[in-house]
Amino acid sequence: MNELNLMLERTINAPQIDVFNAWLDPEMLKKFMMPAAGMSVPHASSEPEEGGRFEIVMQAGDNEIPHAGTYREINRYERLVFTWESPFSVENSTVTLTFKPVAAGTHVTLEHVRFIDAETRDNHKGGWMGILETLDAKLNALQETG
DSSP states (O other): OOOOEEEEEEEESSOHHHHHHHTTOHHHHHHHOOSSTTEEEEEEEEOOSTTOEEEEEEEETTEEEEEEEEEEEEETTTEEEEEOBSTTOOTTOEEEEEEEEETTEEEEEEEEEOOSSHHHHHHHHHHHHHHHHHHHHHHHHHHHHO
C-alpha cells in the first residue's frame, strides 16, 4: 500500500467562521460536497464533535457513492481533521483542513493522506478541487443574498 498524499490550497471569498462551519453543517455539505458537475448530495449528516461521525452520500446519475468518517480534531475556525471512508479509500485515510484569515477571505489548505494508488490520488485531487470551487461559489451566493 502506498503512502500517497495530496495537498491543495484555495482562497475562499468568505469569512473564516463561515468556511469552517460549512464543513460541519449537513445542509451546507449537501450544497458543496460535489466533486464533479452533474452530481448531487441527497443525504448528509454530521455529529460535529471530536469522535463524532459524518455521512455524505454523493450521487452521480443513478449511482450513489457513500462517504463517511470520524472527526478526529475540531479546532474551531482553524483546523479540522477527519477520517475519509469511501469505496475508493484505504484504512486510516485522513483529511486535514486548515483555515487562515486573509484579506480576500479565508485561505484553505486541504491535505488528504493515504490512497490505494496514484490514480486514486489524482482522481481525489480533481474531486477536492471541484468541492473547494463549489464551496467558494455557494458561500459567495449566500453572502450576496445576505
